[in-house]
Amino acid sequence: MLSTAIIVFREILEAALIVGVVMAASRGVPRRGLAVLTGLAGGVLGAILVAFFAGEIADAVAGSGQEIFNASVLLVAVAMLGWHNVWMKRHGREMARQMNDIGRAVREGGQPVRALGIVVGIAVLREGSEAVLFLYGIAASGAGSLWEMALGGLLGVAGGISLGTALYRGLLRIPPRYLFSVTGALILVMAAGMASQAASFLVAADVLPALGTQIWDSTALLDPESLLGRTLHTLIGYDARPAGIQLVVFALTLAIIGGSMRAVGGKPPHRVPATAR
């Protein structure tokens, strides 16, 4: 039972942390609960579908289907997070001026709360499908009683959710003035981490060159299997043995999303000196 709980917790943790960040980042946005719930439900459904078709997905693209699939959904999540951040940057100032009336800004600007719903769905889909396969394996092999499996599974889910909730609560303690700056930075780094993870999958699929299979090894310093290691993996893309291409993609994603954020709403545009014309 305990092993079931641990494995399910491991798979759920990443999704739970992402939901925690997304909920904090969309604070005050109307109907965000609906978007996140739809994402959750869609993710669970998708997880079952992906688990069911695991063999077919794996066989696609000369046996690299699973890697390509994982990389693709991760990149979709990166795009959604980037869009959210750029939108928030553009409308953040108006919102501050209009006394944080996000509701109005959402109506006028179409805040991409659905984008965050998709991110949640993708997180649940990826991690959930592995949990489904694992639980199905136990059920099918009759290795333990169904009761024990259900209890272990529930324990694991509860553990993951409580950690995600703790993160959410922690973020909400940040004064409202700074909340969106913090969640914006968090989402920016999280997106870069996901992009680097996608690059890792594409290396495994032999689509991208590794550019150095292992630039460093910090396993002894921070075990990626530990709770902290896994948490940082989700939040900032911690990888104990990154390939060169992962670092390149991480930096590139930071530059592209961060640059777009700056371009739409950051500092006032520079004036071009007359002599430079």
Add this chain to the structure above:
Amino acid sequence: MRLLPFALAAAVLSVTAPPVRADEPTFTLTIRDHRFEPAQLEVPAGVKFQLVVKNLDATAEEFDSKDLKREKVIAAGKSGIINLGPLNPGTYRYVGEYHEATAKGELVAK
């Protein structure tokens, strides 16, 4: 809306050409009764190669190796191809994540 990831994945799947890897050596691992056979496999260091993992069990297994940085679900009765290398000489451990107590083994790169 939630179909978007699938649609995109399908699009990527359909346009990505399968890699041609005919020139690379292939090694085979078999999963039977939640154990890897052979539990220790010697592979050449310094070259790319493919590891074919055949799952003869009735349930799925996830080949998981932190040492090799690979995670791959292999459905019941299917086989999965894992692109590896070039590896430095050394020992690389892996487990079957769903049956970690019995499913473990190592690649020895020489």
